[in-house]
Amino acid sequence: MTLTRTLFLITVSTVVWALPARAQQRDSVEALKRLSLDQLMNVEVMSVALRPQRLFETPSAIQVITQDDIRQSGATSLPEALRLASNLQVAQVDARQWAISARGFNSTTANKLLVLIDGRTVYTPLFSGVFWDVQDVLLSDVDRIEVISGPGATLWGANAVNGVINVITKDAKETGGLLVTGGGGSELRGSGSARYGGEVGAHGNYRIYGKAFSRDPTLLPNGQAAPDGWHMGQGGFRLDWDTPDSNRLSLHGDWYDGRIAQASPGHIAVSGGNVMAKWAHPFSAKSDLTVQAYYERTHRDIPGTFGEDLDIYDIDVQQRAAVHARHNVVWGVGYRLINDRVVNDTTLAFLPPHVARQWFTAFAQDEIALASDRLHVTLGTKIEHNDYTGFEIQPSGRVNWTISPSRMLWAAVSRAVRTPSRIDRELYAPGQPPYVLAGGPGFRSEKELAYELGYRHQQGALVLAFASFYSRYHGLRSLQQVNPPNPTPIVIANGQDGESYGGEATASYRITDDWQVRAGYTELRVHIWPNPGSTDMSRGATESRTPNRQLSLRSSLRLGAQWILDGGFRYLGAIANQQLPAYTELDARVGWQPVAALELSLAGRNLLHQHHAEFGTPTARRGIERGVYGMAQWHF
Amino acid sequence: MAFLTAVTALTSALLLVQSPRASEYQVKAVFLFNFAQFVDWRPMAAQDPRAPLLIGILGDDPFGAILDETVRGERLGERPFEIRRFRQLRDIEGCNILFIGRSENDRVEQILTALAKRPILTVSDGDDFAERGGMIQFVNDKNRIRLRINLEAAQAANVIISSKLLRVAEIVSTPKR
Numbered sequence: 001m002t003l004t005r006t007l008f009l010i011t012v013s014t015v016v017w018a019l020p021a022r023a024q025q026r027d028s029v030e031a032l033k034r035l036s037l038d039q040l041m042n043v044e045v046m047s048v049a050l051r052p053q054r055l056f057e058t059p060s061a062i063q064v065i066t067q068d069d070i071r072q073s074g075a076t077s078l079p080e081a082l083r084l085a086s087n088l089q090v091a092q093v094d095a096r097q098w099a100i101s102a103r104g105f106n107s108t109t110a111n112k113l114l115v116l117i118d119g120r121t122v123y124t125p126l127f128s129g130v131f132w133d134v135q136d137v138l139l140s141d142v143d144r145i146e147v148i149s150g151p152g153a154t155l156w157g158a159n160a161v162n163g164v165i166n167v168i169t170k171d172a173k174e175t176g177g178l179l180v181t182g183g184g185g186s187e188l189r190g191s192g193s194a195r196y197g198g199e200v201g202a203h204g205n206y207r208i209y210g211k212a213f214s215r216d217p218t219l220l221p222n223g224q225a226a227p228d229g230w231h232m233g234q235g236g237f238r239l240d241w242d243t244p245d246s247n248r249l250s251l252h253g254d255w256y257d258g259r260i261a262q263a264s265p266g267h268i269a270v271s272g273g274n275v276m277a278k279w280a281h282p283f284s285a286k287s288d289l290t291v292q293a294y295y296e297r298t299h300r301d302i303p304g305t306f307g308e309d310l311d312i313y314d315i316d317v318q319q320r321a322a323v324h325a326r327h328n329v330v331w332g333v334g335y336r337l338i339n340d341r342v343v344n345d346t347t348l349a350f351l352p353p354h355v356a357r358q359w360f361t362a363f364a365q366d367e368i369a370l371a372s373d374r375l376h377v378t379l380g381t382k383i384e385h386n387d388y389t390g391f392e393i394q395p396s397g398r399v400n401w402t403i404s405p406s407r408m409l410w411a412a413v414s415r416a417v418r419t420p421s422r423i424d425r426e427l428y429a430p431g432q433p434p435y436v437l438a439g440g441p442g443f444r445s446e447k448e449l450a451y452e453l454g455y456r457h458q459q460g461a462l463v464l465a466f467a468s469f470y471s472r473y474h475g476l477r478s479l480q481q482v483n484p485p486n487p488t489p490i491v492i493a494n495g496q497d498g499e500s501y502g503g504e505a506t507a508s509y510r511i512t513d514d515w516q517v518r519a520g521y522t523e524l525r526v527h528i529w530p531n532p533g534s535t536d537m538s539r540g541a542t543e544s545r546t547p548n549r550q551l552s553l554r555s556s557l558r559l560g561a562q563w564i565l566d567g568g569f570r571y572l573g574a575i576a577n578q579q580l581p582a583y584t585e586l587d588a589r590v591g592w593q594p595v596a597a598l599e600l601s602l603a604g605r606n607l608l609h610q611h612h613a614e615f616g617t618p619t620a621r622r623g624i625e626r627g628v629y630g631m632a633q634w635h636f
Numbered sequence: 637m638a639f640l641t642a643v644t645a646l647t648s649a650l651l652l653v654q655s656p657r658a659s660e661y662q663v664k665a666v667f668l669f670n671f672a673q674f675v676d677w678r679p680m681a682a683q684d685p686r687a688p689l690l691i692g693i694l695g696d697d698p699f700g701a702i703l704d705e706t707v708r709g710e711r712l713g714e715r716p717f718e719i720r721r722f723r724q725l726r727d728i729e730g731c732n733i734l735f736i737g738r739s740e741n742d743r744v745e746q747i748l749t750a751l752a753k754r755p756i757l758t759v760s761d762g763d764d765f766a767e768r769g770g771m772i773q774f775v776n777d778k779n780r781i782r783l784r785i786n787l788e789a790a791q792a793a794n795v796i797i798s799s800k801l802l803r804v805a806e807i808v809s810t811p812k813r
Contacts, residue, residue, distance in 0.1 A: 029706050032666040037804045040670070041780060043663050513800070561803065 031406055034460040036513040059378060059398035059410035060152070061454055061467035061504055063087050063520075065145040067170075072556050072566045074589035074603030075139065076188050076213070076629075079132050082165065083570070085147035086520020086552045087467070087504045091572075091615035094218045094622040095228040096133040096260055099615050102149040102163030103469065104500050104526035104546040108615075112161035112418055114152065118169055118252065119316075120276055120294050123159055125338045125357065126308065126350075127423040134256060134270050134298065136234050138193055138209045140179060140633070143170040149504060150469060151450045153394040153416035154363060154380040155330075161416045161448055162471075169252075172197055172205035172240040178636040185629025187605065189214040189229075203241050210235040217261065219611050219623030226622055232258030232270075248280040265303050272298035286322035291315075306350070307343035312336065330380075331364040340422065346431040350422055351439065360385045374402045388420040389445050406458040414452075417445040424477060424492055438482070440492025447474045461510035468503040476528060476543055478536035495534030496543070500526045514558035523549050540577075545615065547573035547582070564591040572614070580621065583612045599633045661699050663781050664774055665706040668759060671733055671772070672712050674801040677755045678794045688718035690730055694747070695737030697721055725750055736760040736770070744768050748789075755794050766808045771795060784808050 032040065063085045075081040079098040083090045089106045091099045101110040111128035114121065117137060123130050145167050152160035175197040184190035193211035200206050214231040236254035243249070253275035260268040276294035283289065293315040301307040318332035336359040342350040365380025381395035396414035403409060420443050429437040454467035478495030481487060502524035510516045525548060528540025551571040558564050568587040574580060589603040604627070606612065611623035672689055689712050691703070707717035722728050725747055734756050740747060741762045748758065748769045758771045765773035766784040771793075773784040783805035790797050 029662060029666065029702070032662060033669065033706065035666075037670065037674075037801065040663065040666060041782065041804055043780070561799070 031458060031460070036510060038513070039510070059376070059400040059412055059454075061087055061149045061452065061465075061469075063147045063149075063465075063506065065147065067140075067142055067144065070139050070142060070145075072564060072589065072591070073554075073568060074566070074587065074601065074605070074631075076191060078135055078137065078139075078167065080605075081139065081142075081145060082147070083552075083568075084554075085145070086506055086522055086550065087149035088147055088163070088165075089522075089524075089546050089550070092624050093615045094226060095215050096230050098132040099545070100130070100132065100165075101546070102147075103471065103502070104524055105162060105544045106546045107543070109423070111421065112159070113163045113165065114160035115165045115167075117167045118276065119278065119292055120274060120296065121159075121314070124298070124310065125312075125340060125421055126310070126342075128159055128418065128421040131270075131298075131300070133230070133232075133260065134258070134272060134300075136211070136232070136256065137167060137169060137254075138195055138211055138236075140181065140193075141169045141175055141195065141207070141209065143168045143174075149467070150412070150452050151394075151396065151414035151416040151448065153414065154365060154382050154396040159418065161418045161446075169238070172207045172238050173242075175207045176205070179633065181631065181633045183601075183629055183631030185627060187216045187625055187627025188629045189216055191629075191631075200239065200241075203243055204239060205241075206237065206239045208235070208237045216625070216627075219625060221619060221621065221623075223623075227261045227263050228622070230258060230260035232256060246282045248278075250276075250278040252276055262302070262304075268303070269301045270299065272296070283321075288320050290318045290320075301343075304345055305347055306345055309341045311339040313338075326369045328367040328369075329364070330367075332362070334361040335359070336361075342422075344431050348427065348429040349431045350426045351428050352426070355422065355426070357387045359387075376400050384419070386419050388425060388443075392417045392419060392445060408456045410452075410454045412450075412452045414448075414450045416448045416450065418448075419445045427492065434489070436488045436490065437479075438489045438491050442494075443477070443492050444475060444494055446476050446494065448472070463506075463508045465506045466503065467505075468501075470501040471499060473498040473500075473528075475531075476540070478530065478534055479538070479542075481535045484535050493534075493536075495530055495536045496528050496540060497531045498526065498528035498540060498544075500524065516556045518552075518554045520552045521549070545575050545578050547575050549573045562593050564593075565589075566591075575615070578615070578617050578621075580613060580615065580617075583614070584608060585612060597635050601631045601633075602628070603631065604628045659702075660776070660781070662702055662706075664761065665699055665703045667774070667781065667783075668703065668733060668735060669706050669710065669717070671757060671759070671801070672717070674798040675733075675757050676796040676798070677732060677757075678796060686714045687730075689715045689732050690718050690720060691733045691735065692720050692722050692728060692731040693735045693737065694722045694725070694728065694740060696739035698737060699735075728756075731756050733757045733759060736762065736765075738762050744770065751793075753793055757790070757795050757797075767810060769810050771797075772805075782806065786810060 065081060065084045069084050070081045073084055079090060079100060082088055082100060087102060089101050093099055093108055097108050099106045099108050099110055101113055105112050109127045109129045115123055115130050122135050148164040150163065152164040175195065177197060179195045182192040191213040193209065195207055195209035197207035212233040215229060217225045217227060217229040220226045234254060234256040238252035241249040253273065255273035257271040262268055274294055274296035276292060278292040280288060280290045296312040298310045314336045316332060316334040320330045323329050339356045342353045344350060344353055361382060361384045363380065363382040365378060367376055367378045369376055378398040381393060384392045394416050396412060398412040400408060400410040424440050424443040426439055427437065428435045428439055448471055450469060450471040452467060452469045457464045474497055475494030476496040476498055478493050479490045480493045480495050482489050482491055504522045506520045508518040524546060526544045526546055528543060530536050550573060553569045555567050566589045571584045572582060574582045586607045587605050588607060589601055591599055591601040593599045606624060606626050611625045613621040613623055615621060668691060704719050707719060710717050736747060736758060738761065744762055744765060745768055760770050761774040766786040769786065769789050771786055771790045775782045775784055785797060785802060785805040785807055786809060787807055788809050
């Protein structure tokens with residue numbers, strides 16, 4: 001139904017469209033003239049030879065969180081910064097755990113979102129989700145965070161079923177000098193960081209950084225402090241070279257170590273590190289080759305539950321080439337090897353405890369320019385081989401049509417799969433036989449077919465974006481009784497089907513050069529049902545815990561050259577299958593920059609209530625408390 | 637599996653959502669137009685308030701029709717904008733903003749010396765223009781246009797640049813010899 005409508009709209013639009021090029025140029029000059037100086041400096045320019053006139057062309061639902069957005073929001077962690085993207089569902093579970101997803105299917109083990117930090121995949125092969133407590137960066141070194149809702153599997157990979165988060169840090173060239181930040185308050189008890197950057201030789205730059213923080217516990221349902229306070233330290237480096245012949249070489253790495261309290265028996269210990277090398281080689285203005293390789297190690301010991309040591313080796317090669325005038329081709333191959341050793345405890349077990357698994361991937365995509373560059377069709381597919389299900393194919397087709405330089409319409413049809421992770425096949429409970437939960441020997445990939453339609457419009461200082469979607473899922477994860485009607489034992493299987501649909505709208509308006517307001521609204525429905533023969537009657541209660549709607553409003557106001565005032569309001573609807581009520585909250589920050597080198601700020605988080613809950617069933621949920629902290633930042 | 641396409645296809649297109657791409661000289665033309673609002677020519681107060689605000693181009697013109705397109709129908713107060721192309725240094729007359737084309741790169745010092753003390757905002761994207769005594773230099777940095785301003789040069793010619801413009805620019809000075 002949605003596909004038919006999409007095709008109809010495209011057909012109608014194509015027939016109606018006709019605008020002289022002259023008017024188009026006039027339009028874009030008029031649009032540029034309405035920009036503030038700051039905005040004008042952010043307009044990406046290109047020499048005409050490279051890629052002619054690519055205005056507003058992204059055929060997917062994307063939001064970009066900039067460095068300014070992060071700094072002005074007062075976010076102190078990656079998950080807090082991700083709240084700025086209204087196409088994500090972000091819920092703080094306790095002091096360290098977050099449930100983050102796009103287009104539904106949220107949980108602490110949400111498994112349909114791909115998260116990358118500088119090209120490094122950070123979801124764990126243990127459950128295809130993200131341990132958010134160990135994904136940290138120096139936020140002042142982040143260039144931008146790109147958040148795409150909807151399938152990105154063709155280009156990105158098997159976990160990009162419902163979205164991609166791409167955290168991109170700045171080139172070392174842009175982080176010179178000494179930056180020292182320190183502060184603290186309630187909830188964020190204390191936080192400090194230092195970064196130093198300089199030059200290496202004539203063409204290289206480097207930076208090194210260190211940071212540490214300590215966070216307060218959340219509240220138990222009875223009002224007492226939960227035993228989940230924690231502290232962590234992290235350090236890292238980055239080197240970038242731009243050789244005179246336009247080769248680019250990057251080398252970066254991070255290490256972290258943290259302690260997290262839990263009720264018993266003893267603290268959770270987390271530690272790990274990664275090192276990555278990346279090389280980009282241009283053949284010509286229209287063709288380049290990128291090679292990246294990284295190694296990552298993580299250690300997590302949760303006494304009483306499990307311990308894990310994981311090594312990941314990953315290499316990707318990608319080439320971009322313009323073929324004739326109309327085709328822009330991107331293709332690549334990748335290889336990934338994991339070596340995962342789990343130490344099982346009494347409550348659960350991963351069997352076998354030690355596995356080595358590998359993935360081979362290849363993808364190709366062709367972006368075809370039609371109708372004098374106003375219409376682009378992008379066709380591509382990814383082919384992947386994994387040790388659980390063999391070959392998986394994930395094709396997609398996208399169309400974007402530039403109606404005018406200020407109006408863009410796009411549509412997409414994609415197939416995506418969520419391949420099995422260790423938790424789907426190898427999870428047993430309790431830790432020894434007889435098992436109540438006896439793994440998922442027959443678990444296959446979950447499959448999605450998604451239809452999307454979006455529109456963007458810029459009218460002077462007003463920017464509007466709208467994306468709608470309909471997705472159909474087959475073989476979602478379920479728990480099946482092995483010998484019904486006996487309630488146990490159970491196994492993990494693909495006994496559920498589902499659908500999701502909704503829309504995401506954003507608006508941003510620059511009232512004056514110094515005052516910008518933004519709004520984001522998402523409406524979302526997820527329906528999950530047992531497929532024929534299935535004994536899982538949960539209707540997806542364990543797979544998707546998501547509010548039906550959410551609204552965010554933000555304002556950023558500069559007062560003179562020294563003061564900046566920010567406010568962010570959010571409303572999240574109730575999560576029905578957790579009986580979690582809707583809530584509203586407000587964050588605010590005031591920053592004062594008396595001299596260019598120093599900024600002092602005072603920030604309040606969750607100001608409207610003494611505490612509120614964002615996730616969890618009535619007995620399991622935690623109260624997230626109001627927090628106020630002060631921060632000072634020097635840049636020499 | 638992490639794929640790097642962020643770097644190419646997506647990234648390039650993604651930024652458009654926030655900031656549309658445009659051709660380099662389209663953006664520079666809009667900057668030139670904007671400068672008129674952020675610059676005050678002190679001695680001009682005595683001039684006819686309806687006299688055109690004149691943007692001159694010296695040397696090769698990289699804008700084509702874009703600059704004319706940009707200022708068409710625009711006014712600063714009651715003053716309409718006018719674009720004039722100059723072949724030679726001695727032709728320059730009544731100019732408020734002068735864009736010096738890259739073709740004049742080799743003789744920038746000579747041009748600036750000849751213009752010295754005249755209240756003309758000099759702008760160029762030539763190499764080291766600001767260090768060499770020009771007032772505003774366009775610099776391409778990662779596909780974005782940055783501004784470098786030589787404040788001393790502007791002050792010496794009684795051209796007052798607004799703090800709003802200075803705030804987004806890098807301030808440089810002429811190296812002392």
